[in-house]
Amino acid sequence: MVVAARQLIRERGYHATAFSDVLQLSAAPRGSVYFHFPGGKRQLAADVAGVHAQEQVDEIARLAATSTSAAELVAAYVELARDLLVGRSYQQGCAIAPIVLEAAGESDELAEVARQAFATIIASMAARLGAFGLDGAAALRLADATVSSVEGALITARALRHTRPFDSLLPVLVNQANREVASTIGSA
């Protein structure tokens, strides 16, 4: 159910994802919904945000393991987001963004879930950048910038149906990573 709901939220947003559509896509029996999700659609969306954030944390760990520098990690993160968007024909974006834009205003619980999801992803990126030699403040700055700009490119590239926003952001973030590393070394 969470897998099906996540796909639909990424394709059409929060409000247009009806419980009945989730049931149909997941082929889950109707009775199981109210058993597993007594909190209804909001609870399902909260679980989707949690799963999405955890997958991002896992992907960042995987990308960090095959990178040798902060610049390589941010480049790999931008490229992964770009390639997944293209691979899904520009039809699936971030699962958390619709919760922020559609539901955070009406539900304090979902606002908190979205806050925690982005805080978790950014902290995870900052920790990996720190392991590549950036000091704490620089790592957090670059993590903020990287996660936020990829979030934006998932919207503009989807609208433009073109990879240009990702391709334009990539050297900007790589340059900043190299600059932060040089400045950390310079001040050490």
Place this chain on the structure above:
Amino acid sequence: MVVAARQLIRERGYHATAFSDVLQLSAAPRGSVYFHFPGGKRQLAADVAGVHAQEQVDEIARLAATSTSAAELVAAYVELARDLLVGRSYQQGCAIAPIVLEAAGESDELAEVARQAFATIIASMAARLGAFGLDGAAALRLADATVSSVEGALITARALRHTRPFDSLLPVLVNQANREVASTIGSA
């Protein structure tokens, strides 16, 4: 009606913005809706996206008039978006993003409207950056990066209820602007 619809779409997204809410907020007589918007909610949303894009173009022109360099323009653009979000208590984001995330998949017309809106904003930023000395390709790259990353910060900062994403992006974009200017001058 367009002003009211724009506010609601920025606060709660596309699907949660009911025609009846727009009528109530705008105090427009019910009969006028179907007269002015025979295409219904989709037409209203298309008009909202057009107005939003035009306002961005006007703001970019105004910021360019008081800036003396590409770096100053991108900094002013980031600061304006940040200050407006904070001024609205983190409750109103971009009016085009919800159309991309919620409606582009179900309406080719709205997908095209969103594409054109972002293409217009980015082209406008690129033209102003070009006037500050960047060559065409560099201006478009920096415009892509600036508009996309502000778009993302409008989501992550709203979720975090904190200006950090904007504050972290600002020096990244300023550094890139200075780098592109230096490289344009270097190759001239």
